[in-house]
Amino acid sequence: MKQVGIFGKRKSGKSALMYALTRQKIIQDAGFTAMEIGGVAKVMLVDTVGVDVEDSSAEKSAQSVEVALMLITNDSCDLELAWINKLRRSGVSVIVVISMADTFADGGKALAAAVEEVSGQQTFCVSAETGSGIIELDAEINRRLARG
Ligand SMILES: Nc1nc2c(ncn2[C@@H]2O[C@H](COP(=O)(O)OP(=O)(O)OP(=O)(O)O)[C@@H](O)[C@H]2O)c(=O)[nH]1
Ligand SMILES: [Mg+2]
Incomplete structure (x- = not known):
């Protein structure tokens, strides 16, 4: 199963976003059965520890995802930008959020x-x-998965 990872610093809203995307998926599946029949990819959403946590588990998650969401919450985002480059270099499709x-x-x-x-x-x-923006993000995730 393809994996989509949610990355960002501690308290950047990773878990809340995962829940919002999951809820969106359930609503879509209930409302637009045709999309499901049409073959919307079943994916595993992977929540991660903060990229600012001294721990290698986010690095490990990064190795198994096709698509990564990188959450940014303010303009102190050098760490996130470094991660975006690192992920892209290793072939991961990164969506900046x-x-x-x-x-x-x-x-x-x-x-x-x-x-x-x-x-x-x-x-x-x-x-x-x-x-706000959840439907658009969900559509982008599906576009990236379809591309890969
Ligand atoms: N206003 C607002 N608050 C949010 C939003 N998303 C998350 N929060 C709040 O921000 C805090 C952190 O959200 P989490 O989803 O737990 O963030 P996280 O990145 O998973 O945090 P860790 O797992 O501890 O690193 C919580 O108090 C959430 O209620 C949002 O879109 N808007
Ligand atoms: Mg969390």
């Missing part, structure tokens, strides 16, 4: 633009709290 978007007055747009500038990657603003 501005998490807890509801905590920003602008929904995370300014941070997203700054991260897009330095990483050269499209970013997705999501909130596990309000559900």
Whole structure:
């Protein structure tokens, strides 16, 4: 089974996002059975320890995922950017996520633009709290899985 890993610092909303994506999947499966018949990939979502934890388990998870979500919550994100490069070099498809978007007055747009500038990657603003951006992120995960 293909694995999608959720990475980010401690308390960046990894577990909450995993729950939100899972809930989205259940709603979709109930509402759009045709998509399921059409062959939506069954994937394993893997929650991880913070990339800022001195522990090799996030590194281990990184070795078994096809797609990685890298959560960013503020502009102190050198560690996350380093991880994005490392993951991409090892062939992992990385989706950059501005998490807890509801905590920003602008929904995370300014941070997203700054991260897009330095990483050269499209970013997705999501909130596990309000559900904003979850459908779009789910669609992107499926696109990446279909590509790989
Ligand atoms: N406002 C808001 N709070 C959030 C959101 N996602 C998570 N939180 C809160 O942020 C805190 C950390 O969320 P977690 O999902 O536990 O974060 P985590 O990255 O799994 O944390 P660790 O596993 O301890 O590293 C919790 O109090 C959540 O309720 C969000 O989208 N919006
Ligand atoms: Mg967690």
